[in-house]
Amino acid sequence: MPESEPHPESETQRGRPTHPLSAADAWQFTASRAAETTLFFDFDGVLSPVTDDPDASQPVPSVLGVLEELAGAVGRVAIVSARPVSFLRSRFESLTHVDLYGLYGLEVWHGGAVVTEPAALPWVPAMAELAERAKAELPEQILVEYKRLSVALHYRTAPQLAQTVERWGHEQAERVGLRIQGGRMVVELKPPVDQDKGMVIGEGVLDARCAWYFGDDMSDIKAFDALRAREAVDPDFFGMCVAVANPETGAEVSSAADLTLESPEAVAGFLADALHAFRR
């Protein structure tokens, strides 16, 4: 090529595109830096349709194969959930190349074992006691989900009890010294340990040049914020925030996202389509 003609930039050198951009363009750009890309997924309401009984939740069947294929196409795929790692393992046992973060990052699946944030461990007895107290004191329609280092109080099947649950949760948080996390028809009590999805993502993208986060709930907005924060300090980094629509937190999450998908089933289809960008 003559000296005077500009050299075409290679795909990996191409600067970050400007938001907003179409999903197709975002995937195409992502594919150009696939090895330096991480895809993060929330579980409930994103990979799994909402059910009245949290124990009954299952991923959309087709998403398992798609995640495994994506894990072979990009640098890293991770699920970042408020569920314990043991629960995530029971749903994603077949996925050998997908990283798992549980309890908002208090747990990580690493080297074949669950690694727990040491600062949270002293709170195990208090959380067990709290779960028993919740069962005894709250109306029986409230489903109490004990998660070792957190207790979730579900009112999905009794929405008229939302205020009762909120009030009881705040009283207990003050009494025991816990933190509260609101979610979709749920109030969750957690140890006073600095760890949330934003911190998991902030740390997780330190070596990445591109990341996507798929979420549907209030705690996921912190993960979106972490991608925005990284973009703000690194002009080369490209982040995409994808919301999943729902009647409870959907409007707020969607307003913080680059694009919104209709349902967990739509997420599975969206990811299956995205695979084409990596096969070219």
Ligand SMILES: O=P(O)(O)OC[C@H]1O[C@H](O[C@H]2O[C@H](CO)[C@@H](O)[C@H](O)[C@H]2O)[C@H](O)[C@@H](O)[C@@H]1O
């Ligand atoms: O971070 P996530 O993986 O999205 O976990 C958030 C909460 O998800 C679960 O509750 C939600 O899904 C349930 C099953 O579909 C539903 O019944 C409930 O109303 C939702 O809030 C989970 O049970 C909670 O522990 C998580 O905090």
